[in-house]
Amino acid sequence: MRVVAKARRAHGAGRLRVTARARALRVRGGWEPADALRAGLLDPRLPAAEAARFASPRAARELARALNPEELMPLVRDRALFARFAPALGLPVPRLAGLLGRAGGWSAVTGRPVADRDDALLFVAQELPDRVVLLPSPGRDGGRALRREGTGFVDVGGGGRALSPAQLVDELWAGAHDLFVAHEDPGPGTALRVTTFAGLGGDVRAVHAGILGPGGAFADVDVDSGTIGPARTPRLDGAGSRPARGLGEGTVVARWRDAVAVARDCATRLLPRRALMWDMTLVDGRGPLVLGADGDLGPWPSPAFGDALRAMGEGA
């Protein structure tokens, strides 16, 4: 009921219409009402046919389950596993500094274990690069970008808060996640999410792409041309998104062909997983870098993504 009330407030719609839309989406598309609200689908002004094009998280998960054997999912769910695996296979990933966690870690710099808090302090103080990103593993939560300053770090995304190595380790140890991937911060770049699909012939192609911007802004990217579509950004009330600017609508993503080639190459190496969503970054002066792979086909709130998923399902 809270979801319906929120949708009514956000979209100025009547209870009956919002409830009917939520119910239709649930029955036909597997949408949880809260997810439908977040995707903006409870707005009755959005034509029902258009709303039906979006893919619910459940539909995406079900398709992923049909295309990716469950036994092979850990690698594309767990960032620490992927961080260990990807460089060995030569996938273009940011330089790994190590793994850091309560139950033990490892320094890619020295090759030694980071076995306890004392080791962790040493690792943080002496072996982390000057600009580093810490990503919880497993999980989809965002990373924590830090910049070395003096003997400690500045939490770039955390309002510039200064942290000593001991404070950083204590904060990591006290959190919900027990393992973190530490890699160099490749610097500002274009954040892309490319979904690949392997056909029965083993041919891998990009079937959807999107670009991400500050504040959660996003836009579809035409996979053939690399042209950026209209941008949207999440509404502050959490009821869908609104039009936005600044992602370069109508322009072509720089080095788009390279990005698609990298995603396809990575996906080929991860066969027989057939459907994967790749987080990538395009940094000036470097080739496309792969930040991670998602075998659950995390949601992307656009009808184009839903169309791509349905096409994958039909081609399966």
Added chain:
Amino acid sequence: MRPGAALAELASLWRVSGRAAAGYGEPRLRAARRARRMRVEGAWTYEEALAEGILDPALPDDVRRRHRSKHAREEIQKRFGPYRLDALTEEKLTFYRYCEALGIPVPALYGTVGDAGTWSAATGRLARGAEAFARLVNDELPPAFVVKPVDGYLGWSVHALERDGGLLREADGRALSPEDLHAELVADPEFGLFLVQERLYNHPALERLRASPTLQSLRMVTLMGRDGVPRLMAAWLKVTLAGGARDNYEGGTSGNGMIEIDPAAGRMRRLVFPREDGVGTVQTTTVPGTGAPLAGEPTPLFDDARRLVLDAAPHFLPIRSLGWDVALTPDGARLIETNNFWGHAGLPMNPELVEALARP
């Protein structure tokens, strides 16, 4: 403890103490006291303690204390790295591809087969149905190959196959068509995806110990020091005394045995296998059947195998404690798998391993 569980525990103690008393020829009460002490002090289940041989009254206490129950062992192993990363070792497609990429010698990967279809590693093609699997077998695979679960354990559902005319012959002699094998695989109640890979054979020197078409692997336990240097802490050779396609000891329930090896010198010490009555183990320093001596004999390819696991261990950090299965083949040592929850049933841990595990 709930009354039902307490009763079951008591019944187990009654059964085990009765078998131990009969097996070792001592009063039941004394056997029961020893079993209870092992339960309390070492978290042994009564059946596990019985099969391990630690209820033997003749066993010196200092040796008994160096045996570890499965529960106690796993609690220790959890302290040697984030065990959640075990997919790097337990999900075998990732494991083999990782090893291949690092140049670690492993069996060649031919593809996968399961509910989701058949995948050929050579062509990248995916296809559905029994015919697709038969095409992979007939068109792409060599005359011998292995099919095993991607997430298997203890050798369950492993098929070691050789082509025989239009059929495939299992290690136990059973013949079946590729289509029949496919039907068995997709109907497997536990495993949904199988690897198809190169079949390895035993080094001729192993035939002297036990002539067997089944691969008999060398188990090597390494611990990674805080200094980043891996050390070989224990080794034993699995011996397929029970026949069949598996060489696992499985706490003495499989009927197979193992030859304890001095990890420093690579020389054999003794063969251990379960007693016929399931009460503890038999230990001998000669090969059953032939009477050939074992003690002090060199283990074939031991140095190659040691180098292989010590080179591989750093690539699996932050997991610091690993039990490797190495195939000793005519072409050299090849890595079959590694486990972060490695077993150590049937043998006491050597003192160096006990000490190292106490200080993670």
